[in-house]
Amino acid sequence: MTLESIPDELIRLAVALVALMAFIAANGIMLLYVERKVAGHVQRRPGPFEVGPHGLFQALADAGKLVGKQLSTPAGADPLLFWIAPLMAFMPVPLMFIAVPFGQNLWGLETNLGIVLILSFAGFNVLALCLAGWASNNKWSLLGAARAVAQAVAYEIPLLLSVLAVALMTGSLDLRVIVAHQGGWPWQWNVAVQPLAFFIYFVCSVAETNRAPFDLPEAESELTAGVHTEYSGMGNGIIFLAEYANMLVVSCVATVLFLGGFNGPILPGPWWFLAKMYLLVTLIIFMRWTYPRVRFDQLLNLSWRWLTPLALANLLLTAFFAKLWGGA
Amino acid sequence: MNFIPAANPCSGLEGDFYAQRFALEAHEDSLILNMGPQHPSTHGVLRVILEMDGEYILRCEPVLGYIHRMHEAMGQNRAYVQYFANMGRVDYLHALAWNWAWAGAVERLAGIEVPARAQFIRVICTELNRINSHLLWWGAYLLDLGAVTPIMYAFEDRERIMDILQEPTGSRLTYSSFRFGGVVADISSDFVRRARALIARMPERLAMYHELVTGNAILRGRLEDVGVVDQAMARRYGATGPVLRGSGVAYDVRRAEPYGVYDQFDFAIPVQDAGDSMARYQVRMDEIETSLAIIGQALDGLPEGHFMNPDAPRGKWTPPVGESYFAVEGARGKIGIYLASDGSDTPYRVKLRSPSLSNLSLFPELAKGTLLSDAVAILGSLDLVIPEIDR
Numbered sequence: 004m005t006l007e008s009i010p011d012e013l014i015r016l017a018v019a020l021v022a023l024m025a026f027i028a029a030n031g032i033m034l035l036y037v038e039r040k041v042a043g044h045v046q047r048r049p050g051p052f053e054v055g056p057h058g059l060f061q062a063l064a065d066a067g068k069l070v071g072k073q074l075s076t077p078a079g080a081d082p083l084l085f086w087i088a089p090l091m092a093f094m095p096v097p098l099m100f101i102a103v104p105f106g107q108n109l110w111g112l113e114t115n116l117g118i119v120l121i122l123s124f125a126g127f128n129v130l131a132l133c134l135a136g137w138a139s140n141n142k143w144s145l146l147g148a149a150r151a152v153a154q155a156v157a158y159e160i161p162l163l164l165s166v167l168a169v170a171l172m173t174g175s176l177d178l179r180v181i182v183a184h185q186g187g188w189p190w191q192w193n194v195a196v197q198p199l200a201f202f203i204y205f206v207c208s209v210a211e212t213n214r215a216p217f218d219l220p221e222a223e224s225e226l227t228a229g230v231h232t233e234y235s236g237m238g239n240g241i242i243f244l245a246e247y248a249n250m251l252v253v254s255c256v257a258t259v260l261f262l263g264g265f266n267g268p269i270l271p272g273p274w275w276f277l278a279k280m281y282l283l284v285t286l287i288i289f290m291r292w293t294y295p296r297v298r299f300d301q302l303l304n305l306s307w308r309w310l311t312p313l314a315l316a317n318l319l320l321t322a323f324f325a326k327l328w329g330g331a
Numbered sequence: 332m333n334f335i336p337a338a339n340p341c342s343g344l345e346g347d348f349y350a351q352r353f354a355l356e357a358h359e360d361s362l363i364l365n366m367g368p369q370h371p372s373t374h375g376v377l378r379v380i381l382e383m384d385g386e387y388i389l390r391c392e393p394v395l396g397y398i399h400r401m402h403e404a405m406g407q408n409r410a411y412v413q414y415f416a417n418m419g420r421v422d423y424l425h426a427l428a429w430n431w432a433w434a435g436a437v438e439r440l441a442g443i444e445v446p447a448r449a450q451f452i453r454v455i456c457t458e459l460n461r462i463n464s465h466l467l468w469w470g471a472y473l474l475d476l477g478a479v480t481p482i483m484y485a486f487e488d489r490e491r492i493m494d495i496l497q498e499p500t501g502s503r504l505t506y507s508s509f510r511f512g513g514v515v516a517d518i519s520s521d522f523v524r525r526a527r528a529l530i531a532r533m534p535e536r537l538a539m540y541h542e543l544v545t546g547n548a549i550l551r552g553r554l555e556d557v558g559v560v561d562q563a564m565a566r567r568y569g570a571t572g573p574v575l576r577g578s579g580v581a582y583d584v585r586r587a588e589p590y591g592v593y594d595q596f597d598f599a600i601p602v603q604d605a606g607d608s609m610a611r612y613q614v615r616m617d618e619i620e621t622s623l624a625i626i627g628q629a630l631d632g633l634p635e636g637h638f639m640n641p642d643a644p645r646g647k648w649t650p651p652v653g654e655s656y657f658a659v660e661g662a663r664g665k666i667g668i669y670l671a672s673d674g675s676d677t678p679y680r681v682k683l684r685s686p687s688l689s690n691l692s693l694f695p696e697l698a699k700g701t702l703l704s705d706a707v708a709i710l711g712s713l714d715l716v717i718p719e720i721d722r
Contacts (some may be wrong), residue, residue, distance in 0.1 A: 046483035142364050146386065146703070215477060216549060224372045224475045225707050295549050296477025298704045299386055 012113075016101070019111030023100045030251055031244040035062040038288050045292040072236030077140055080233065084138035089238050092131035092245035095124035099252045104179050106265045106272035117178035118166060121256060125211065128249060129155035132213075132220055132230045135242070139233040147229025150299060151220035154210060157306035158217075162207035164314035165200040168321040169193055169260045182264030187275075192263040199317045201261040203310050205283075208253035210302070212246060215291035219299055254283035349394045353380045361389055368397045372475040372707045375717035379694070379710075386702050391695050399721040406681030410647045411437055412510065414681070419505035421683065422719040424464040427457040427500075428661035430509035435590055435657035436668040437511050441650040443643055448636040449513035450592040454629045455526065456499060456514070457659075458622040460506065462533075463492045464662035465615045465622075468714045472612070473544065475711040476553055481544055488536055495525045512643025523630055530623050530630075537619060545616065554609040558697045558709035561606055568696075569689040572664025573618065574713060577611035579604040584660035596628045608712035615714070649676050663687050663714050687719040 036051070039061065043050020051058030076082050099121045101111030114120060129151055136148020170176055172193070173184045185192050194201045210217040221229040231239055258264055258279040267275030297305070346354065346365065354363050362385075367378035376397035382390040402421055406414050418429035431453060438445060445453075466489045470482030493503045499518045500508035508515045544550060560570065565578040575582055583600045585593040601617030603610035644650075652674040658667040664686025673679040690713045698706045 042479075046480050047487065048483060142362060146364075149385070218477070222477070222704075224477060225704050227371060292480050294478060295473060295547065295553060296704075297549055298553055299702060301549075301552055 016111060019101055020097055023097045023111065027096060027100070027244070027248045027251070031247045032062045032066060034247045034250070034284065034288075035065060035243075037285070038291075041285070041288050042292045045289070066240065069237050069240035074236050074238055077233045079140040081138040081140075084134050085233075086238070088131050088135035088138060089234065089241040089245070091127060091134065093241050093248070095127040096245055096248040096252065099124045100255070102178055103252075103255045103259060104182055104264060105276050109265075109273060110179065115175065115177040115180075118170060118176045118256075118260075121252065122163065122166070125249075125252070126155075126159070128211075128245070131242075131245070135234070136220075136230040139230070141233050143226045143228075144230050144232050147220045147222070147226050147232075150222070150226075151213065151230060153299075154213070154217065154219060154302060157303050158207045158210040158310075161203050161306060161310035161314040162211060164311070164318050165197075165203040165207065166256075166260060168197055168200045168314070168318045171318070171321050171325050172196065174325075178259050178264075182259055182266065185263040185266055187263065187266040187268045189263075191266075192261060194261040197261065197317070197321070199313060200321075201257070203314050203317070204257060204261065206310065207306075208257065209287055209290065210306075212249045212253055212287070214246075214250065214287055216294040216296050217302060218291070218296060219302060222296060224296075250284055250287055251280065254280045254287070257283055349378075349392075350380055353382070353392055356390070357382055358384070358389060360384075366706075372711060373717075374471060374711075374715065377691075377710075377715065377717050377720070379706075381698075381703075381706070383703070386704075388698050388701055388703065388706055391698050391706070393691055393694060395721055397721065398718050400718070402722045403681050403683055407678055410676055411650065411678065412646065412648070414678075415507040415509060416505075419502075419507040420718060421685065421722060422661060422663070422666075422687075422716045423505050424467055424716055425457075425460055425662040426504070426506040427453075427460040427509070428659050428666055430507060431457055431591070432657055432659045432661075432666045432668045434509040434511055435659065436655050436670040437650065439657055440653055440655040440670055440672055441511070441644070443512045444640050445512055445591075446637040446640055447592070447634045448517075449638050449640070451629050451633050452499065452514050452518055452638055453509065453591055454593065454596075455518070455626050455633075456496060456506075456508070458626045458629075459492050459496055459526070459529075461662045462619050462622050463489050463496075465619050466492075468615060468662075469540070472711040472714075473550075475707050476550065478544070478550070481540070484536075484540070488533070491529060491532075495522065495529060498522050510639065510643065510645075513637065513639030515639075517638040523633070526626060526630060530627050533619070533623055537616065541616070545612070551609065553704070553708055554612060554712070555605075555607055557608045557701070557705050558712055559606045560693060560697065564693070564696070565606075568692045570664070570693055571686045571689065572661065572714075573611050573614040574664065574690050574693070576601060577603050577614045578606040584658050584665050588658060590657070590659055593625075595632070596625050598625050598628075608708050611712045611714075647676050649674060658684075661686055663716065663719070664690060683722055685719040685722060687713075687715045687717075691715055691720055 040050040051061035054060045054064045076085055102114055102117035102120050104110045132151040133148045136144040169181065173181045175181060189195065213220050221231060231242060234242060258276060262279045265272030265276040350363065350365060357363060362383040364381040364383050366381055367373035368376040373379065378394040378397060380392050380394060381388050402417050405417055414433055415430060418433050419426035421429050466485040470485030473481040497503055499516050499522060500506045560574065560578045562578050562580055565575045565580065579602060581600045581602045586600055598621050601614045601621060603613050650672050652672055654671040656667060656669045658665055666686060667684030669682040670678055671680040694710060694713065697709050
């Protein structure tokens with residue numbers, strides 16, 4: 004068997020997955036630092052400062068600490084499910100990235116169902132949280148899991164509807180086609196045509212990634228730490244890494260669907276892509292350190308009473324105009 | 332511990348005595364949840380047992396005693412002046428109000444005169460301490476509600492006040508600087524200057540807090556119509572302080588039974604009629620302004636003279652036989668100390684009336700039927716200091 008006999012697609016996929024794993028891990032470390040630094044400056048303190056220049060190596064030290072800690076399984080927990088949960092939280096994340104076009108010809112997998120792929124793998128996250136909450140044998144974790152499921156069900160629907168509006172407008176589920184449909188300048192982006200869909204998508208994606216002000220499954224001051232309560236060391240670390248990676252995924256998808264993807268003047272595509280993505284990530288981080296947490300019924304009301312009907316109306320309007328102007 | 336009879340009806344149930352007793356009356360298919368004594372939003376070691384139906388609370392019961400330090404018994408076993416140190420630890424957030432209550436009770440018993448300057452110093456320091464207490468409450472309460480940033484801003488102001496109070500009291504949190512017939516040290520011109528700077532600074536800080544936090548839609552959604560205490564209920568449970576004033580009763584010990592020189596100041600008593608958590612929030616924020624106004628007037632009218640009655644007793648000392656009661660307005664409500672003396676050098680009986688205990692007793696009724704998140708919001712809005720509950 005020679006190298007030539009391996010299909011090109013497979014090599015591309017393997018290389019992409021390795022590169023994406025490195026990308027996610029590096030981003031996890033970096034975002035941990037950014038989050039702590041942003042939190043520090045929002046709170047009028049310098050943030051991490053001791054390890055390395057301006058605390059640059061703080062995140063590495065944190066990761067080292069997490070790796071060094073003992074993994075303990077609580078008494079009465081289901082060890083298999085308990086330890087599958089963090090893996091299940093992290094496992095789908097690299098797969099979600101493979102369809103994302105980071106630049107011209109810079110993607111892991113050529114598929115015309117990119118959106119479907121990402122959205123279907125995104126569903127794993129709630130299953131992982133549900134398992135973690137159930138298997139922990141802790142009542143607080145269980146409450147957190149219940150919240151996670153209800154929240155995911157409530158917010159996936161408007162999220163899908165808002166994404167669907169873009170797909171209808173473009174006439175494709177292929178992320179590359181959607182990017183090609185937009186131009187380099189802000190007025191050529193989908194967000195200019197679909198501001199409501201972008202707003203709904205953004206709110207839902209914050210809720211989907213369980214970030215404040217929608218961090219109810221974690222809700223430190225109510226549920227101690229919700230589903231994370233019983234996880235120690237890297238168990239907790241992997242769940243956190245998955246959270247950061249999910250934040251990246253939703254920002255990537257928002258960039259592709261609404262902010263013109265890698266299109267941009269002068270600079271090469273990937274830089275534009277990363278700039279837009281990190282802008283959204285930073286926005287999500289800022290929100291966490293700014294707002295109080297909503298209550299559970301308010302969270303569900305927001306979705307069912309406002310976002311879902313609005314997304315439906317938006318979809319209807321989009322379909323109407325797409326038909327009217329002979330969109331694809 | 333032989334509370335549980337031999338034929339234990341709770342056998343097979345989980346938990347300790349309190350949890351088992353509580354579980355006896357549980358509905359079918361409900362969840363018994365133990366909140367505390369180590370829980371982020373019970374602020375210390377309060378424990379509440381909850382019976383939940385999903386996220387809704389069917390029934391709840393606070394369990395006390397995790398930080399019971401026998402302050403009352405300690406009062407009966409030491410010299411009068413030594414008890415000041417305990418006062419700083421009963422309510423560590425408004426230590427000077429407790430200091431004043433103890434000093435006042437003994438002064439009333441023994442008929443000790445307090446010089447005017449000492450009275451003014453007491454007012455200034457106690458009100459500064461009250462602002463400190465409310466600021467900490469503000470930050471910690473928002474932390475309970477999931478906003479992690481405001482506490483850092485609150486601590487920035489708190490730090491300044493602690494720096495100011497450090498000079499005349501010699502400590503930063505558990506003050507014990509009052510003495511019978513005065514205070515332990517005079518205030519300097521530097522203190523006056525810094526206190527005035529604080530009065531000038533605080534209004535814009537408060538305006539910022541209101542702009543950033545009070546007006547926030549999420550916060551209002553979390554607090555409005557949550558934990559409504561009507562007047563009758565507040566009176567029934569003996570609630571005092573901001574909890575009572577949040578229910579529309581303008582009762583403030585500083586006005587109702589003025590002590591010290593409070594009758595010389597012109598200040599408004601903040602009252603809100605709604606009775607919900609937002610009303611209590613608003614009352615406390617307004618009280619910071621009231622305290623600032625009082626401090627300003629006290630600094631303006633600060634008389635010269637002794638900061639300590641030269642004839643006041645020092646060290647071990649024997650007051651006359653008798654009894655007295657002295658009440659002051661603490662940050663959490665009415666603080667009362669009943670003192671009985673048998674003519675020896677230690678008190679015969681000391682009884683502390685703490686506002687947090689009566690305010691906590693509102694909680695089971697308020698929390699019934701609310702969501703877990705609301706229960707956290709209600710518990711925080713009562714501004715409990717657990718050592719004060721357990722004493």
